[in-house]
Amino acid sequence: MSAAASARSILTGMHEVMASRMHAQGKLDRVAEIVSESLDSEVCSIYLLREGQLELFATKGLNQSAVHVTRMAIGEGLTGTIAEKSEMLNLAEARSHPDFLYRPETGEEKFHSFAGVPIVYRERVVGVLCVQHVEPRRYEDVEIEALQTTAMVLSELIAHNELIDEEEALALGRYGTEPELVSGLTLVKGLAFGNAVFHQPRVEIGQVVAEDTEAERQRVYRAFDRMREQIDAMTVQVEFGKGGEHEEVLETYKMFAYDEGWSRRINEAIDSGLTAEAAIERVQQRTRMRMREIDDPLLADRMHDLEDLSNRLLRIVSGQIGTAATQGLRRDSILISRNLGPAELLEYDRRRLKGVVLEEGSLTSHVVIVARAMGIPVLGRVGGLRGRIREGEELLLDADQGVVTLRPAAPMIDAFAARTAKSREKRAAYAELRDVEPFTRCGTRIVVMMNAGLRDDMSSLQLTGADGVGLFRTEFQFLVSASLPQRERQTRLYRDVLDIAGSKPVVFRTLDIGGDKMVPYLRSDGGPREENPAMGWRALRLALEREGLLKVQARALLEAAAGRELNVMFPMVSEPWEFDAAKDVFEAQLAFLKSRKKQLPDAVRYGAMLEVPALAEVLDQLAPRLSFLSIGTNDLTQFLFAADRADPRLAGRYDWLNASILRFIQRIVGSLIGYDVRLSVCGEMGGRRLEALALLGLGITRLSITPAAVGPIKELIRKVDLNELKPAMQAWLASPPESMRDELTRWASERDIDIE
Structure with a gap:
């Protein structure tokens, strides 16, 4: 039997129960019987939230003497776990689950299989619907879907018969x-x-069970038409101008509005006997449950877009617009x-x-x-x-x-x-300070550039007076797109960025995607799930494997920079051969454009991100081929300490002013002496005043930071005398104090330098 047919069988019986003059307890008893019979299950039980506990309110198959006697706290036993997590359980052997709790008064010891779904009212769990069977077996998907539909109808029956305390349902506490x-x-x-x-x-769903299935279907069709008209109108009325990444976001959003799979699922829910509103809500509940199971943040975001549209559709179809x-x-x-x-x-x-x-x-x-x-x-x-x-x-x-x-x-x-x-x-x-050049008190010019990733970020270049863009993250365009951005679209973005920058330099970092920034259209088929995606198949590793991807980006960048200087930086370089291989891709595209008599960039300069500590050991080999090197402090720190920066337990454990990090950067500065390589630091470290002070003391003269940090760092630079700071840093690193942060803070305070 299909999910729709199973649900229809149950809903038909429930419709009769809800229309009857039977008292509330009798209705729940009858619902338990209907579900048990329709799913050929030996037990069906209904638990409701009362005074902060789940109380067995009705059952078919367990001891009737346990009704209103068996009670469990939220989180206690399998039923309590379902209520606590608002998630479904489907077990062939209930006793094998770590949260299993035996209640002898129910007489459930002979039953092995167990499935349960939360009963949700106004986004809060108010009860649990369970089924059990003697034989060990997992319930089929169609049975689970039928249970979920039943639970949805039950929530309205329960609320209308005042079997729950609505205040308690909305918030267990005050x-x-x-x-x-x-x-x-x-x-x-x-x-x-x-x-x-x-x-x-909240959209109030007044009726859950449909009187006329075809009429409900037509209501949904009309609502879909109106919703799509709204989205179409919105995409042409956005006020940020043409071509921004927000435009690509809305195009992806529009794609979901026209998704036939979504409308088909709502139709199937209507086929089961639900009204248009209840069918949309039913599919939306299923989406929420799927979102809890999605580890990929990008896929989860797309599910959020779908829920956003569900909310809009529900308001339209119910007439409760707004x-x-x-x-x-x-x-x-x-x-x-x-x-x-x-x-x-x-x-x-x-x-x-x-x-x-x-x-x-x-x-x-x-x-x-x-x-x-x-x-x-x-x-x-x-x-x-x-x-x-x-x-x-x-x-x-x-x-x-x-x-x-x-x-x-x-x-x-x-x-x-x-x-x-x-x-x-x-x-x-x-x-x-926007137009003031950042010189130290001793006369050293420090280059302060900004990081960007969106076309809209480029307005900050003039607002802050940054010297240029030291890191343009090209992956943002890929992250907000539903499909692989075509070369023409990439070229348009890069050309616009260069146009806005004018005479100021822009360093384009090639695609740093994969690992924890994977997009669906680049997902590798059949590959193993990465346990540590930050150190996995990402950035240059992925780009060199999928050379066509890098070729398209290289061509787009070269065409966009025609008649101008192009600065290209490769992310996550671990060994010199990776840099050489990436550069060869660009040189091949350059030769191709030259053969076609296309206008070429005036100059192409190649650089690398130093994020992988191993690269520091072979800089003597790589430096002669580099125009510039940028230390990426965010990834470098987590790799140095083997500490995932996304783990909140470790987020504040390793200080950027730790002697290990500062000595490492000091070694990089020293290893590039004698080479014509521009060295910069990009990342959050350079945008914090005290950390920036330490970097200046190490000999770093180029920073690329968030636009908001440009002004504060410029102001800091003008108060620093490197002739005083550098010797102090060398002494501290030779014999590290207990707290480098405290020493630097004291040093700055003595010179009236605000480090906040």
Whole structure:
């Protein structure tokens, strides 16, 4: 029997039960019988959340004396685990699961197989629906889907019969009254103060079981047409101009709106007997469950796009159209959402929208690309926020530090306002340095460049007065695309970047993708799952294997730089032959263009990223072939210490001012003496004032940092005398103090150099 047929059989019986004048307990007893019979299962049990515990409310197959007697805490036993994690369990042998808990009063000892699904009401688990069987077997997918559909209908039956405490369902605890600091993941930096606004008012589904299946199908078709019209209109009304990465994001988003597989799944749910609204919600629940199982952040982001569209479709079909955006923001607001699609963010009034806090979200998500272009700070991974605050409460968003303050007290608001004002003052002071060249007090010119990855980032070049772009991450264009960007599109991006830069240099880093930045269209078939993707098949390793990929990028870069200077940098070079092989690809494309009488770049300079420590041991071999070398401190640090920088347990363990790192950089500086190689440092280390001070003391004279750090680092440079700093650094590294950070801080303080 198909999933739709199984569900239809159950829903037909449930429809009769819900329409009957039977009391609530009798309805639940009858539902347990219907599910048991339809799935040919010997046990069906319904547990409901009551006073913080799961209570056995109805059963077919277990001892009736256990009803209203058997109770389990959230997280206790298999049933409690389902409720705690809001995830399905399907076990051939229940006792083999580590969370199995035997309750003798139920008489369940003879049953081996077990399957259960959460009963969810208004995004909160309010119960669990379970089935069991004597013979050990895993339940079929069609049976699980039928259970999930049943649980959805059950949630409405339970709520309408007041079998759950709605306040308890929405939040097991009460809203707090005291200030609370909640940490998250910084997605877009910035400070913001405003009132909490929930992005998505709940769409109430009044009827779950369909009266007329064909009528429901037509309602969905009409809703799809209207949703697609909205998305089409939005893609031509974006205000950032033509050709930005945000445009590619919206094109990917549009692709999902026209996805036939999605509409087919909703149709199948309607076939099972659900209304249009319930069918969309059913497919959306399935999407959420899949998202929990996805390790790949890029695929997860695409699932978030699909959920965003599901929310839009649900509002259209229900007639409950409107997010907080369409209702209008009446005051400065911080938007709260589980996740957010790029199209929905664009609907908000930018004058009132001050910040965004997401319960999910990731650094590579599409909404981050658009938020950065809009200049809106975003904090992600702040779980369960909607259950902890009321709409309209004041919030302090500090996306620089990765925290949001709930219910701030008046002194906290005053301090935040003072900090915001001070930040504005500092930015104004740094802006005055835009056209000032950064010379040290002893007269050494330090080159301060910026990192970029989007066309929209390039506006910061003029705003900050950076000397150029020391690192342009070309992979961003690939990360936001649904398919491999064609050569013409790559060429257009690179040419635009060079046009904006004008006479200032731009260093293009070739594709650093793969490992933890894999995209679906470049996924290798059948390859083993990488246990440590940061040290896996990524960057130049992947590009040399898929030479066609590097050839296309080489051609695009060479054509874009026609009549200009081109600086190309290869990432994650481990051995000299890798650099040579990558350079050969570019030289071959250069020869091809020359043979076709195409205009060529005036000069092509090749460089490498030093991220893999092994490369430092063979610099004497590689240096004669290099025009420039850039030390990538982010990856270098994790490789030196064998410490995954994405692991929060290790994130703060290894200090950039550790003697090991500083001595390593000192050795690189020394090994390049006598070679005509420009040495720079790119990464977060160079953008922090105290760390930048250490780098200057090591002899580093070129930095490539985030645009926001350019002004502060320029200001720092003008206060430093290298004739004092360098000898001090040499002494400290010869005999490292207990804390290099403390020594540098003391040294700076004595010279009135602010290192914050």
